[in-house]
Amino acid sequence: MDADWVLTTLNDALSALEDVITELESDPESIDELLPELMPAIYAKLNYAWNSRELGPEAIDKLDHNELIGFPKDLPL
Incomplete structure (x- = not known):
């Protein structure tokens, strides 16, 4: 797993949530x-980070x- 990638995608979701x-x-x-x-865009970005x-x-x-x-x-729910 690429930690940099995961952090990048999660930061993108965070930025969208802040907006x-x-x-x-x-x-x-x-x-x-x-x-x-x-x-929906927030969920899509979080899902993208996971997927x-x-x-x-x-x-x-x-x-x-x-x-x-x-x-x-x-996702383990």
Whole structure:
């Protein structure tokens, strides 16, 4: 597992989450409308971090887009 890759993808998810929080804080009255619009990208980035953790950047060429961003089948929940 490539720690640098995992950290890069998680930091991307963190940055996107921070952007969502900033947007929602600037317009809290619109949270019901904005949350469903903004949250899927956060989940996709977190799923991408998990689903690409073993292959690193090569995952882009080796996995289908839906496999990259879909909910992990092997996540221990």
